[in-house]
Amino acid sequence: ERMHKRLVRREPPDAKVLREAMRRANVHLDYIDYLIDHRSWLAGATMSLADLAAAAQISVADYLGAIDWAGHEQTKAWYQMFKSRPSFRPLLSERMEVITPPAHYEKVDF
Template sequence: MWQLYQFPLCPFSRKIRLLLGEKGIGYELVRESPWQRRDEFVDMNPAGQTPVMVDATRNLLLIDSMAIAEYFEETVDRAATINGTAANRAEIRRLVTWFDTQFFRDVTGPLLFERMEKRVAHGAAPDARVLRESMKAAIRHLDYTDYLLDHRQWLGGATLSLADLAAAAQISVTDYLGGIDWKGHEQTARWYRGLKSRPSFRPLLSERMEMVTPPPHYDNVDF
């Protein structure tokens, strides 16, 4: 069976967990704290980042969330998430890159460091200025998802795609960390409520990161 090395608030691991859930692929979670730079984990992935997927029985090792997603898209026919015409697929990949890089750089990454890693790994308080800037950036990004959803049923087009899973993974972590003001973003909130209702999403909502408590609305599908 596949093993997925991750920690509860890793947005890239969440993207893969949502993908695996949609495709009905079984796996075992293995807790990994990449900031600890554990030797055995760095031996698997010299970048020292989650997620990493391992199938020891087949001697398979997959590294990097986009590479992992592409692997399962190529090897599992069920529930394609990079689909449609070549132009459609290019747009899905563009949006996945947007959320994995721009959203993470501006919003999720700073919040994770300030509100989670600083507390868990260093016992330090967050920087209020960084938190304010990240929350302002979240508003700008949600304005963009509102725009996309004004013109499309799903972020990447007419059907659920990897773009939706990548966006939901980043947004869910940001929401857990109290970084999203949902007022004025009804389009995105409606889309997110739909995703939170899917069976693939429910396991994520029940998990908690030690020393970091989400806001009351976090696991409420009808927030």
């Protein structure tokens, strides 16, 4: 909503749609918290494509400032681990036109 409206349609985003997206994101973060409480990685005992794909998607939402990290300490610690990996760092340095990430975006410990 935020990217498409702002970059493609040159319109302000719909606040109602953004609120619903935040609500749904919190449900997903709750589930990731649950998974990490019960295993080391999202899909089992070792890192897998599930972790990489989820971390990339979370990075996009984090860039847009669309994640409320309060109450999601397990997911935050898991994401911080990805942010500290040398292979993930270039992703954190990329920027979009018009949309600036929050100040914490590039920081590993936020």
